[in-house]
Amino acid sequence: MTGTVVRKMIVGLLALLCWHGAAQAQLVAKAGGLRPAQLALVINDDEPNSVEIGEYYRQARNLPAENVVHVRIPNRPRKLDAEQFRQLKEQIDARLGPHIEAVLMVWTAPYAVECNAITAAYTMGFDAEVCATPCGPAKPNLYFNNTSSDPQGEHGMRLSMLLPTDSVAAAKALIGRGVSAGFSTPAANAWYLTTSESARNSRAPFFPRAGVVAARKLTVKRLSADFIENEKDIMIYQTGMARVARLETLQFLPGALADSLTSFGGDLYGTGQMSSLRWLEAGATASYGTVSEPCNYWQKFPQPTVLLSHYLRGVTAIEAYWRSVAWPAQGVFIGEPLAAPYRR
Template sequence: MLSEVLAGATDISRQLRSRPSLLKPEDVAVIYNINDALSEEVARYYLQARQVPAENLIGVELPRHSKDVLSVAEFESLKNQIEAKLGDQQVLLVVWKTPFAVQCNSLTSALTLGLDLEQCKKTCDPGRDSPYFNSGSLRPWADHHIRLSMLLPITSVDAAKALIDRGTMSEFSLNEGNGYFLKTKDAARSRPREPFFPPDGTTVNSKRLTLHTLNQEALEKAQSVMFYFTGQAQVDYMLTNSYLPGAIADHLTSFGGTLTRSGQMPATRWLDAGVTGSYGTVTEPCNYWQKFPNPQIVMGHYLAGETLIESYWKSVKWPAQGLFVGEPLAKPYAKSAPLMMDQ
């Protein structure tokens, strides 16, 4: 566990493992709505940007009236359309803004793990363990018979294409970056994950990364942000910060995965601010840390060289209500900087 590495450490470079991702563009099935021209445009852009084979593009027919939440029957129709055209792909990238849920489940968890209708009887009950939680697997379909799913939401075509470009650019250089872990005054949303925050000032010199654990409500004018974990219903000053390609950020709150008509900030707001991956729940989960990304586990797998989708999915123990959004193949830590010899 990364917690053991972090304990009492300043530079944790020598304790980190290296497990570069095995996922390739041919492992991704890109799914779009044939009734939505914007969905198809962005999906085809993703194929070109990531050099995904043309045969991995899958068009599906969704209800013609816009729906945020699918019924079980509508989801089964979607699932059957996808599975009829799949090969041995490891990842499903769904390209649209809505639908994003199936009853009380997120669309991404329903596609990956199947529907968990027991959770819908009482959404605040504990969830069901994911077999992929903190897994050492580098081939999810072969090892667990699951395909990791992520939604690439379209708030605008330009924003979606910029998100794709950030994911692609994340692999080209290892930039100096910062991770921020905020202990806010919103105790219900902040405290569940605080035990998983690193000691302030921890460094990962081999990855050119510095970690900051701060008692404050928001970041303002922060530079080179790679990680940003907080707990609040709304996050202020996001647009004043600069985010590196491949950045991950999320805010523990009840409805961050509700991308339309919610009084709380949706996860898509992070993407529009320049982040590459985020997460939120689509129904009231109550504040179990297990229903949200564990920062230690996200970082441990990401810094090892795994992709954004692998690292994020491995960090959530009970993901039924959680929606993963972003560009799945980003992997900014596939490279390492040379370590200086001890003086």
């Protein structure tokens, strides 16, 4: 057995142990969290929406002007090859100071680098091996279930996320949800659904226990159903369906995280399964999906107890999501990265 395989098994075992036997009081431990001055903004000057939305975001979050990087990606390709991506990454990195811990790419496409997601390729490096065996294990995420506030300094990882730009109005509304998430902590619900699509229930064993986290005014709800409808005050919604019904009937709170365990949610412009963009359109603030066939390894999707635990500690959406995926090579993170509804 190779050292790489052993390390991957250890990552899995650590996640299996997460939360079991732990008191819910651990959920509310204090954490620092990413600050706007530590976030870089990458704008595609060949896309007018990227330029407009990027400047709007910079002002909304009061990012220093020196944190903005301008690049040119003509024709909005869905996918880059490894060499195109290498040149793009070098161009971005050359402009970043050592204080930058995360990068927000202001575009919808490109969202893939060959079989990798562009966010994973940027943060962890392009993984050619997973393209040879996409249904096999992937490179472990050193930031998985990690409490470090310095992923760049400690692990050489700058976290990354995409801010979709197909609609200027929708992007500004998304930014508004992320910003407003920091003003109050309303009573909220976290939904975890075990569905009839049994192959997509591989992370159901990690759903947190139903009950109330009183210190965060959050009610955890577990359900055997294919969808929820007409529900309000949603902060978390995690399920496993190729297409999730009744999203238009739901009301998400600012800062809400939502995703589905399905093969091609990260193929943002794909039509075979539901794009993760639909979660943002429904009112969520951040989401995740895979860009190539991952099979149903739970390690390739946000682990529910890890995601909830870290988010309730007060970190940002980008930190909580990145800490929750053990093997993220094929997964793209999208949304407003600085949303932090539990930071106080």
